[in-house]
Amino acid sequence: MNFLHSQNELALGSRFKAISESLYAVANATYRASGVNLDAHWFPVLRYLQVKGPAGVTEIAAAIGQTHPAVSQLATKLRAAGWITRRTDRADARRSMLELSAKAEAELDRLGPVWCAIRRGAQAAGRRASGGLLDALAGFETDLASGRVEAEILVQRDRLLAAQIRVLPYRPEWAPHFERINLEWLERWFAVEAVDREMLARPQQHVLDPGGAIVFAELDGEIVGTCALLKEAPGVYELSKMAVESGFRGYGAGRKLLDAALAEYRRRRGTTLFLESNSRLKPALALYESAGFAHRPAPRPGSHYRRADVYMVYEPERRAARKR
Template sequence: MFLHAQGELALGSRLKAVSESLYAAANAAYREAGHDIDAHWFPVLRYLQVRGPASVTEIAAAIGQTHPAVSQLAAKLRAQGWITRRTDRSDARRGVLELSAEAERKLDRLGPVWCAIRRAAAAAAVRDGGTLLDALGAFEADIASGRLAADIRAHHARLKDATIEIAPYRRDWAVHFERLNAEWLQRWFTLEEVDRAVLGDPQAHVIDPGGAILFATLDGEVIGTCALLKEAPGVYELSKMAVESGFRGFGAGRKLLEAAIAEFQRRRGRTLFLESSKRLGPALQLYESGGFVHHPAPRPGSHYQRADVYMVYEPEKAKRLRAKAAPRKQLRVVGR
């Protein structure tokens, strides 16, 4: 091709062409999976999904696009029902964008497609190694030949057929424990000092004192986590439960909760409690369905400034709930 012969002089032009080809490949993957998102919208929608409501100025600075470009896209997304605009509760002069409830639902199902695109693109980028131009040429060839699209389809098929599994703590997964929890804490609250300590060194603050950390995986991808913190002999706190944006609604949270309760019982624990917030409605419903009962006041001596909910696990209630529920397949915990 002509541009290839121009070497580094045509790098920008080739990267732009590859960018548009990747958008097309991503859109094809979305359509095949039954999603109506456009790949060009991804940076804005993903930012709002992960970070929460934000102004056009904040979004533009974070994703490296101009204010007019983000403003124009925001207008389009508002017209199509993906986002809404409201006045900032802390500053009435400032407007912020946020996802609509329907957009939240749609994006929470996109994790497998995003994972498939990432896997295929990562493999194409390093296929032949060599210089940047060599890698770019290999990438272009993969797109032109249809290999990238085929790889995305194959990865997505694997992920759709995969079963969520629960695995115990591994030192090399500590980064996921921190990543997943930091994401949701920064979306809904702020990282408190106790969070920074536990997430920064889970071995010292959770495992060594006698607690446990569990991970939810899908075809090898870590998509969720939770911890059992040992408060005292026989007393444990269910804490740091988080599921990655894009993989919510697939049952990872429930499997983590069931596995954490099973681990608590395996250790012959006497008391299992948790602290949460009234802002987290779906999470509270999950805990209630798992046998946790609300106590009328926050826990005395709570570690967290954000906590205004205190719940304790009651095995008898859990048994009654299980008796009413439809039979489920036995939970598989690997690596035990």
């Protein structure tokens, strides 16, 4: 028997620390196998900045449960490695903010399948553990030491990377994903408005019952994106709430969601399709333009959103004419 095991509850702290380091090692092995130069110890800070946007050291430390000096030291290391940059807070010149570099944004935007594989591997090990706390802990330690968890993670990673994005219609059990994925990008880039919260919390009432539709992007059982088609009047629809989860961008989910929404609009014999957006969301605007949306003077009369400074209308015939 391992000596720490023989100490039972007295050694819990030491055993949890050893498990923590083993999990870091497994995650790092997965990153290396995936060609990513990322240290698992950096994950909390980088993921926070990816999901929440630029933030100060104090805010990050409080959110991830680490000390201010620890986060500050890590920030210095991440800056030197090119993962983050530091700038002055636009609202308070005395305060500095950390934000992801362009390189980090691009790298992290494609790590969703790897993170999902790590989560699946840890879940499988957790399910195999049974009995009381000490027995479960021993089983988890055995799994880690044998290499089984790492092997399972790599299998799941390969499975996810080989899978194809599918766009599927609304299911009631997926409603929480409609809210979760949209809140992520809204909280990162803007303030969540009352109209957003109401629609995201009650999609059946505000989208489906009035005659709209919601579609989801699915990857090997994981919901990674969503989009809504809102019916405003007979024949008039709004493309809304299109979002892809961070970590899964760059895999074509956005294009497939947009194509599915356009197909649904045509199936319903719609006469007008418009959207409202913001000029900060340049990749999204480029996607809309490529699909046939044309800019109109903004904001749209009667706009629902304070953040909207872009108004576009679907005019595929103009795009086709330009190609000719």
